[in-house]
Amino acid sequence: MSETQTTTIVYNDKITRQFIFASIAFGIIGMLVGVVIALQLAFWPANVGEYFSFGRLRPLHTNAVIFAFVGNMIFAGIYYSSQRLLKVRIVSDKLAAFHFWGWQAIIVSAVITLPLGLTQGKEYAELIWPIDIAIAVVWLSFAFNFFWMLKRRNEKQLYVALWFYIASIITITILHVVNSLAVPISMTQSYTLFGGVQDALVQWWYGHNAVAFFLTTPILGIMYYFVPKAADRPVYSYRLSIIHFWAIVFLYIWAGPHHLLNTALPDWAQTTGMVFSLMLWAPSWGGMLNGLLTLRGAWDKLRKDPVLKFYAAGITFYGMATFEGPLLSIKAVSSLAHYTDWIVAHVHAAALGWNGFMAAGMFYWLVPRLYGTKLHSREAANLHFYIGTFGLLLYVVSMWVAGITQGLMWRAELEGGGLQYTFIETLVKLRLMYWMRMIGGLMYLTGFIIMAWNLLKTVQNGEAVDGQVEVVTVGLKPEVGRKSWKELAFAQPMQVSALILVLTFVVGFSTGMASFGSIVILMCVFGLVILFQSVKQGGGGWHHIIEGRALFFSVLVILAVLIGGIAEIVPSIIAGPSAMRSTTNVPYTALELEGRDIYIAEGCYNCHSQMIRPFSWETARYGEPSTAEESIFDHPFQWGSKRTGPDLARVGTSRSASWHYEHMLDPRQTSPGSNMPSYTHMLTNTIDFGDTEGKMRGMSRVGVPYTIKEIQTASFSADAQAQLIVDELKGPPLSVDVAKNSELVALIAYLKRLGNPPPPPPDEEKEVATADETDNEADNSNAQEKK
Amino acid sequence: MLSAIAQGYFNSSSVLFYPIVALLLFLVSFTFITIRVLTSDKESIDATAALPLVDDLAPLSTKTKSGISS
Incomplete structure (x- = not known):
């Protein structure tokens, strides 16, 4: 028999204080930038200079409010509540300090790089690859400290708030790593591994779930801890919170494609995204009602207590937003x-x-x-x-x-x-x-x-x-400590998880109706057996066990989260190579690729889409509906999510070089009433065509079928194509002289290409460079340079 | 009739069983959890729900040396 001993634990609340003040400071900065870009949309002259145009500041606003304001806030809430719910001090104060200062350094890096136009061009994941690595390291330091606390806790049951924290930490790790996979071509630039429709699916799987697991689930955890505290009564229904958690974790991960409805994304993925989004209505409102009803009997306090006022309004807005989301x-x-x-x-x-x-x-x-x-x-x-x-x-x-x-x-x-x-x-x-x-x-x-x-x-x-x-x-x-690992390994949750995994793989490799039918029957039978067993067992069953087993619980969360991601993304990745082989599309020329990089750096995708939807009013305005094939070489894809300006998918078929020239320098000259910034700096900013070869090599490594010759002659071909545009601008109606290597010329080349690809070359000319060849060729070039 | 609908559906693309499987997976998991939760022990549920309300001791000034004392 062990002797009972009491220990007084002093919590590390310094880290909470630090994160709170960082959150407030960056909240003010992020919102201030928000007000500035709102002003820019209403009053275009507010776009001041190259570094403070809307396209560059909008990512700064979103990153600052999401990752700096809300990020610091959730870290404060998680550190404070986790220590108390687990009855343990943060295990490593140094690691917590590293987390704090590392996160602030990342935010400062974002504040510097985004206005400079250093971006990956992926919404809500714009930061360049070295910062992405830093995010992964700092995030893992947080995760490590958190799970270490779980391991050394002095409270056996995991309160529901901790489940939400676990799900958030695990899922954000997966999302960030997958969405950030890229091939670096310099210290500040990289090309994402995914292209076109694949990238769209991955990006919005990330984007939507960043909303879900960064802006929603941690705050739900905070709600489940702080609202009962403030109201001084337990959560309205703890049972409902369990259902809320599992339903949210399982459903949210599937809903990403609702950002890509009516686009070139395969119809099945759109339908899945829509159906799961609609299903999210129920758990979201379950959570909202659970939060609001926790205030039952305390409504009178709302009149006086600002804390409860903010919570009641916050939860109500959650309900409103989660009603509107599925509707949209x-x-x-x-x-x-x-x-x-x-x-x-x-x-x-x-x-x-x-x-x-x-x-x-x-x-x-x-x-x-x-x-x-x-x-x-x-x-x-x-x-x-x-x-x-x-x-x-x-x-x-x-x-x-x-x-x-x-x-x-x-x-x-x-x-x-x-x-x-x-x-x-x-x-x-x-x-x-x-x-x-x-x-x-x-x-x-x-x-x-x-x-x-x-x-x-x-x-x-x-x-x-x-x-x-x-x-x-x-x-x-x-109590779970008395359970052997063998018992846990063969417990019902493990059986269900194993079945789900097996089914996912079986379904992934089968096509026939017969196998599908048998899987459905098998699942139903297995599900019913488990249900009957669990009902028969009564209280103290498996859920009680996993609530006390953090590792076990985390594994189940990973499975729930991975199923959605795997089932949605894997088919498009499997179909990728065959689509690449059969495409009649042609990769961008050297100059067009340079122009595309300018388009991304300026954040044009923040206001312009490149995706014409199959509606009569869209085709009448922009041309034929966009296809998946048209963006197959786009790393990253540029379908966009907002049209402050018109769609550009086929702008190359309708506008001349001189129109683009005038429009970029003074948009109101060609389009009176436009709120687009002027891009006069593109006339003086120049491109070093010597770097183009490296960019094409990078594109080749992510699967774009450039030939060795195209890569080797990148500089020459960029120069030649630029000369054609310069000659065109020299003629009427403008008769202007533009530097061949100016950013503007490259951007014009890219815009003229949109919706206007050249005919595919004959098959015998397709000597596509493999990754190895690209490397060897690069090594040879370096060796020659050294000689 | 159902088979005709199913045939028409799956003829569009071989990967269309994914959404169906997804729906079934969710249905099974959700039903499972709901029944499990509704039949769980009230006492343990209430005890866990009360965890945030456990009061701390009086806070300690940071000027005092912080740490763990037995």
Whole structure:
């Protein structure tokens, strides 16, 4: 018999304090950049210079608010609540400090590189490859410390908040690593491993699940911990929270393709994305109701307590956003809403309402406790709440109006055929809404700054304190500790997981109806057996076991998450090589590739799509619907997600070099009313064609079938094609002299190519360079240079 | 009739069984978890639900040496 011993544990709350203040500081910066880009959309002269144009600042805004503001906030919440739920101090303070300073260094790197145009061109994953590696290292340091805490915990049961944290940590690791796979071609540039439709699927599998597992599940964990704390009563239904968790983890991972509805993505993937998005309605609302009903009996406190006000509003916005998300995932609704400001409204209702208000609630609750004092001004917190809510509503409503107006105007057709409005007419119509959005955003930011002042005063009134708890350390072994590994290995969850894995592989390699039918029958039988067994067992069954087994629990989460990813992405990867062999498309020329890099660096994809959907109003405006084959060599794909400007998939068929020249230097000259920035710097910025060969070699390594000759003569061919464009510009109507190696010439070459590929070369000329040949050829070149 | 629908569906693409399998997987897992949760022991559920409400000791000033004391 072991002797009972009590130990007093002092928590590391310093790390929570650090993350809170980093979150507030970067929140202000991120939102300020948001207000600036909102101003740029309403008033184009606000695009100041090369480094502060909309295309470069918009990724800075999204990265700052997602990874800096919300990221730091969730780390603060997780460190604070995990220590208390596990009754253990952070195992390594040094690792936690490395996590904090490493994360801030990453954010500072983003602040420097994004305005410089150093980007991978993948939405919400723009940061260049060295920063991607740094993110992986810092994130793993956090994961390591967290799981180490789990291992050394003094509380046997894992509270539901911890499940959400586990799922978030595991899934973000997988998403980040897969989506960041790329071939570097220099210290600041790389080409993603995936191309075209594959990249679209991977990117939105990442993008959607970054929303799910970075902006939603950690905050749900925080909700399940902090709302009961603030309301001083347990969560409304712990049972519902279990169902909420598993349903969210299982369903969310499948929903990514709803960002690609009505595009060239295979229909089955679109349908899967839509169906799973619709199914998300139930668990999301289950979670929302669970959060709101936790406040039952405490509604009177809402009038006085700003913390509960923010939580109630935050959870309500979560409900609203998770109602709107599945709605937007219905194909017919998406046909109207996609590419419009409706999506912007949806995103900001969630980001400002759910993330922003939950963060504010948590900060107002935590900071006084972390400094052993009271909140400096409850009135100021209430003012923050009202000004923030009003600003948010102004933002969201104006973008709803703008989005629906935009969608309806785009599709308005005349009775006798033809479009009713030009693109510019639809844009000009939205100008007032863009101003309202900016004012709404400014009000929200003002509220946030009031909070920063209030919390700073609170800190000045108090003194930093660390929480402590007395725990029983000996004799407190989880009940599950008595279970042998053999019992656990053959427990029901493992049987289910094994079956799921086997089925996934079997289904992946079979095509016949017979095998499919047998799999379905097998699954149903197996499922029923498990159900009957579990009901028969009564309480203390397998779920109780896994709640006490962090490793076991984590493995199940990995399986639940991987199934969706594997089933959606693997088929497109399997089909990739055959699609590449049979394509009649031709890779970009050396100069077009350079132009494409400029297009990505300037962030053109933030306002222009390259995906014409199969609707009459789209084909009438832009041309034939886009196909998967057309973007097969695009690493990364450039389908885009927003049309502040028109689609560019076939711009090469309708615009001349001189039109592009005038348009890039002064967009209002060719398109009166346009809010596009001027890109005069492209006239003076130059490209070193000596680097083009390396870029083509990099493209070849990710599967683009360049011939050895094309790679070897990259510099020469880029120069020759540039000369043709320069000669064209020298002639009428412009008669201008442009440097051959200017960025503008390369960009014009790329834009003229869009929707306008050359005919495929005869088969005998296709001497495609393999990766080995590319390497050997590169080695030979280096050796010759050395000689 | 069902077989005709199924044939038409699967003729479009051989990978179309993925969404069906996905739906079935979800259905089985979700039903399994729901029944499991609804039949679980109330006492242990309530005890776990109360975990965030466990009170800490009075906080310690950071000016005092922090750590673990037995």
